[in-house]
Amino acid sequence: MSRPATLAEFLLASPIEPPNKTAAREALQALREAGRECERLKVLAASEGxxxxxxxxxxxLSPYLAEIARIAPPLLDVALFGDIAVEIQAEIRAARDCWSAAEEGGTSAETALxxxxxxxKRKVSFLLxxxxxxxxxxxPETTRWLSRLADACLSSAVDFLLLSLDEQGKLKLAHPENPSQGSGLIVLGMGKLGASELNYSSDIDxxxxxxxxxxxxxxxxxxxxxxxxxxxxxxxxxQERTAYGYVFRIDLRLRPDPGSTPLAIPVEAALIYYEGRGQNWERAAFIKARPVAGDVPAGEGFLKELIPFIFRKYLDYAAIADIHSIKRQIHLHKGFDEIAVKGHNVKLGRGGIREIEFFxxxxxxxxxxxxxxxxxRRTDDALAGLARANWIGVETAETLTSAYWFLRDVEHRIQMVHDEQTHILPDKEAELKRIALMMGFRDVKSFSxxxxxxLRTVEDRYAKLFEQAAELSGSSGNLVFTGTKDDPDTLKTLEGLGFQRPADISRVIRTWHSGRYRATxxxxxxxxxxxxxxKLxxxxxxxxxxxxxxxxxxxxxAGLPAGIQLFSLLGNNPPLLDLLVMIMAxxxxxxxxxxxxxxxxxxxLDPTLxxxxxxxxYLAERLGQALATARNFEDVLDGLRIFAAEQRFLIGIRLLTGAITGPRAAAAFSDLAELTLERALVAVETEIAASHGRFPGGRTAIIGMGKLGSRELTAGSDVDLILLYDYDGEAAESDGPKPLDANRYFGRLTQRLIxxxxxxxxEGVLYEVDMRLRPSGNKGPVATRINAFARYQREEAWTWEHMALTRARPIAGDESLMQEAQAIIGEIVxxxxxxxxxAKDVAExxxxxxxxxxxxxxxxxKLIPGGLIDMEFIAQFLTMMAEGGIEAGTPTGEVLQRLGPQALSQDDMETVATTFALLSNLSQVIRLCIDGGFEPKDAPGGLVDLVCRVANAPDIKFLEADMKARTRAVRKAFQMLMKASS
Known part of the structure; x- marks a missing residue:
């Protein structure tokens, strides 16, 4: 039996009811007003039935439809008494053909179009x-009509634009009477447009x-x-809104890498992208892709070439992992607790349309x-096909298909109310009742x-399909990073996880998934x-x-050259992931x-780290391995830079995690500096000899000063050095092809070393070098002959220079010269x-x-009263007063422990020793973690927590108060020691 052509003939009873009598009276009044223009509407308003x-x-029920009826009564007349299918078909055909129409009374062709x-759009959507x-x-029929309308409007607009560019001389069309034919311009409809399942008020992708x-x-x-x-x-x-509304909002962000590509992309570039960088969500999106405008045969050819990207030939592990990874991105959740109706997103929410599509x-x-x-392309066709192929049961296919179209009906009615592109049910009872009535239910309760x-049925089927993936996810919320838009539920999940700027985080993660970085x-x-x-x-x-x-x-x-190994490692190694997070935090x-x-x-990645x-x-063995293949001077220096950077980093990691203490880290940083300085000096001597030969009897030695000398370097320390040399006094110059006298030879060697x-x-900088502690400071030569060094220290050096010498230690160079230097330093100290x-000089x-x-x-x-300088000065003063009782270059903490009890009270000694250990440990950690000074309000939260943990303090305010008390006592002990010694 055929269906009647008009609603007037079709309706035997109204399937819907008005929300209340007041709304009904207002609607009837609107109908009467429309009847002033249309006789059939006038009769209808006065009748019953x-x-x-x-x-x-x-x-x-629909303010939007009521407004259209008010401004266009003939449209309401056609909706009720016209042949709807014929009217819609004619309007779609007219939309498709209007691209070539002439201007209307002074209106431009584009405005007329x-x-x-x-x-x-107004007429078709109203009738539908x-x-x-x-x-x-x-x-199903509604969505097909809407999709055909969108196709027609897009095709008409594209033909108009192609012809316009042809008339401007920008293009030369093969068929101006049919602009798209042979143009090579491919317009693909994606998502619901591609599947001919368009929403009532949908964007079109x-x-x-x-x-x-x-x-x-x-x-x-x-x-x-x-x-x-x-x-x-x-x-x-x-999509521009005019007095006549808009046609469809267009979303062009499903193109490859939309943040960095033009709006239209060459086919070859697109194919290269999809082959090499195409993402999981793009594979899923292209299932529904369909040429909707432009050169349709070219579009079909393009999609044919994409088939290997979309549908993989073999069902292997990678493909299964790929599909599971998409699912984990789309919607991750556990449990089957109550689903709220008010405010529920029928598209993206639990048990919603998206889950059926993705199923x-x-x-x-x-x-x-x-x-x-x-x-x-269509979801219902896909479910039926899967059932025919025995991939899913017939009952499952029928259940999900029924649920799909029920939810699409709900979605349409949500959008019909105000012509809004939304999928969220109202959260107010009165508005929710409007949707229930439009669905044909008598009240909110029965609809809910x-x-x-x-929703429960869909959620249940969906969850069972991916039980394994759900177990792998370990998440309790949405994690959707596909496409180009933020998923609102994902932003809530990120906020719940602890992120303050979830939109920024979502954008960054989408960048990873877009494949813009080499690692992805x-x-x-x-x-x-x-x-x-x-987990991340x-x-x-x-x-x-x-x-x-x-x-x-x-x-x-962004800097990683590749990511597979790292991601696999972090995914299977929670402690390493936690360590990486600690570094970043x-x-x-x-x-x-x-x-x-x-x-x-x-x-x-070293399991023994x-x-x-x-x-x-250990460090010497690793350094030997690192330089084993170095062939020349530059190879050695680059090898040293790479090795030192890596080992400083790894020593820092051990310190950060508590695997080693602050003093142990200081010793390791110092050992690393000594080893690299040794190899650098040898390499420089060899390089100088290649041009200038060797100086007869020539010997060089590096003296480590400051923290390097006392084995207290931090991760960010520069190195204080003095370079000493000696040679055969009778020799006038070096023996190479370009001979130099002694001053220039050893000066050039030192400058080359610096x-x-x-x-x-x-490869970065090996070490920043400070040579201001050499004799005569910056005014003196960069290298000093050992006899001149000894004479200067005995006859000219100031008290502060002798204090500095208490931390001096030969660390590299000729063994005999190092011994002579050690003897001189010991003598002076x-x-x-x-x-x-x-004591007076130190206090001043x-x-x-x-x-x-x-x-x-x-x-x-370092500089606060009672800080590290006060305690270093105490140690240097006591070393000089010990008259050889302790060797120069002894770490400050050890000097205080050995000599402090002889000069300080027991209480002062304990305060100084424990405060020095505390501040040294904190300095090590802070210099490791940040450049510059530490200010709690500006520091990373993770660092503030770490500082408190190192100090064994409950919070930063407690630590600050404790430090003030300690350093006040240290300053008092320093002043008393100097006063008692004066």
Whole structure:
């Protein structure tokens, strides 16, 4: 039996009711007003029956439809009394053909086109809404009509724009009477448009490609820009709001890498992208892709070439992992607790439309490579095909299909109310009742009962399909990083995990998944990254200032040459992931190092990293291995830079995790500096000899001063050096092809050594060098002959220079010269001195530092009164007073322990020793983690926590108060010692 042509003939009873009597009276009044223009509407308003009741109900339930009826009564007349299918068909045909129409009374051709398309959209959507609400059309038919309308409008606009560019001389079309034919311009409809399942008030997802070799662009170099301009005009024609509304909002962000590509992309470039960098979500999206405008045969050819990308031929492990990774991104959750109706997102929410679509798409991706019959675009066709192929049961297919169209009906009614592109049910009872009535239910309760039943059914089927993946995810919320838009539920999940700026975090993670970084270029790398994403985000979210930590990780990601190994390792090694998060959260300096030089991270893969203490012998063995293949001077220096950077980083990691203590780290940093300085000196001597020969009897030695001399270097310390030399006094010059006298020879050797250590290169700087502690300071020669050094120290040196000598230690060079230097240093330090004079000099020096270099804040451990300088001065003073009782170069803490009890009270001694240990440990950690000073309010949250943990303090305020008390006592002990010695 055929269906009646009109709603007037079709309706036997109204399937919907108005929300209340007041709304019904207002709707009836609107109908009466419309009857002033249309006789049939006037009769209808005065009559009774199904058509009257239905019309009043529609106008009372949808403010948008009521407004259209008010401004265009003839349209309401056609909806009720016209042949709906014929009217819609004619309007769609008119929309398709209006591209070539002439201007209308002074209106430009483009404006005329925009007006006609908008009127077509208004008429078709209005007619469909009435037919849909009357159940004249079911949802599948409604979506097909809407999709055909969108196709027609896009095709008309594209033809208009192509012809316009042809008339401007920008293009030379092969068929101006049919502009798209042979143009090579491909307009693909994606998502619901591609599947002919368009929403009532939907955006339309479109991607645009072009074939440059079609030769229609008059200047080939401008092809991309010409088609990009066409796209921008297309968007304007379709979505700009005018007095007639809009046609469809267009979303062009499903094109490859939308943040960095033009709006229209050459076909060849697109194919290269999808083959090498195409993402999981793009594979799923292209299942529904369909040529909707432009050169349709070219579009079909392009999609045919994409089939191997979309549907893989073989069902292997990588494909299964790929599909599971998509699922984990789309919607991860556990449990089957109550689903709220108010405010529920029927598209993206639990049990919603997206889950049904993805239920079908994932299995299409798995099996579609071998079974072409499963490559259906429409969701209901895909479910039916999967059932026919026995991939799912017939009952499952029928249940999900029924649920799908029920939810699509709900979605349409949500959108019909105000013509809004939304999928969220109202959260107010009155508005929710409007949707229930439009669905044909008598009240909210009966609608809610049915809706919850459908959502639970979908959720249950969906969860069972991916039980294993759900177990792998370990997440309790959405983690959607596909496409180009933020998923609202994902932002909530990120906020719940501990991120303060979830939108920024979502954007960064989408960048990873887009394949813009080398580390995520490959499909396999993105699969591994997706698998570890829940663990990764949970770990970062649990850290202090999680946003900053993840941004540091992003910079690290940007520098990685590859990602598969790292992502696999982190995914299967939670302690290593926790360590990486700690670095990013607490140590921006270390994070910067691995971001700039990711190879240093390789050392973290050593399973013995946290158990093997980096002693000198261990470091020497590793250094030998690192330089084994060095062939020349530059190779050696680059090898030293790489080795030192990696080992400083790894020593820092051990310190950061507590695997070694602050003093042990200081010793390791110092051993590393000595070893690299030894090899650098040998390399420089060899390089100098190649040009200038050797100096007869020539010997050199490096004296480590400051923290290097006392084996107290930190991760960020520069090195204080003095270079001593000696030679055969009878020799006038070196024996090479370009001979030099002694001063120039050893001066040039020293300058070359300084450059080798401190010159910035692609591999970084080995060490910053400070030589201001040499005799005569910056005014003296850079290298000093040993007899001149001895004479200066005995006859000219100031008290502060002898204090500095208490930390001096020969660390590299000729063994005999090192021994002579050690003897001279020992002699000078052991000299008998006037205790009162030295105490006065030390006190004055400390007062001068107080005056000229005040501390930058409470946490300037070095300069605060009672800080590290006070305690170093105590140790240097006691060393000079011991007259050889302790060797120069002994670490400050050891000097205080050995000599302090002889000069300080027991209480003062304990305060000084424990405070020195505390501030030294804090200095080690802070210099490791950041450059510059430590200010708690500006420091990374992870670092503040780390500082408190190292200090065994409950919080930073307690630590600051404790430090003030301690350093006040140290300053008092320092002053009393100097006063008692005067």
């Amino acid at each position: 199904a058509l009257h009741d239905f019309t009043v109900a529609v106008l009372s 925009m007006n006609r398309l908008r009127l077509a 809404a009435f037919a849909d609400l009357a159940r004249y059309f079911e949802a 479109v991607v645009v490609f072009f074939e440059p070799d079609r030769g229609i662009v008059t200047d080939p170099d401008e092809a991309s820009e010409a088609f990009a301009r066409l796209c921008r005009r297309l968007v304007r024609i379709m 079908a798409q994932t299995q299409q991706l798995i099996a579609g490579g071998r079974m072409p019959e499963l490559r259906s 009962t049915r809706l919850v039943s459908v 270029h490959s499909v396999e790398a993105r699969e591994r990254l997706t698998e570890m994403m829940p 985000l949970a770990a970062f979210g649990a850290s202090s200032r999680a946003d900053d930590a993840l941004m540091h990780f992003d910079r690290f990601m 607490a140590a921006p300096r270390l994070a910067g190092i691995i971001a700039a030089r990711p190879h240093v991270f390789d050392g973290m 946290l158990t093997r203490v980096p002693e000198r012998a 450059a080798a250590l401190s010159a910035p290169t692609a 052991a000299m008998k001195r006037d205790r009162a004079k030295i 020096m400390r007062a001068l530092i107080d005056q000229e270099k005040p501390p930058s804040g409470a946490f300037d451990f």
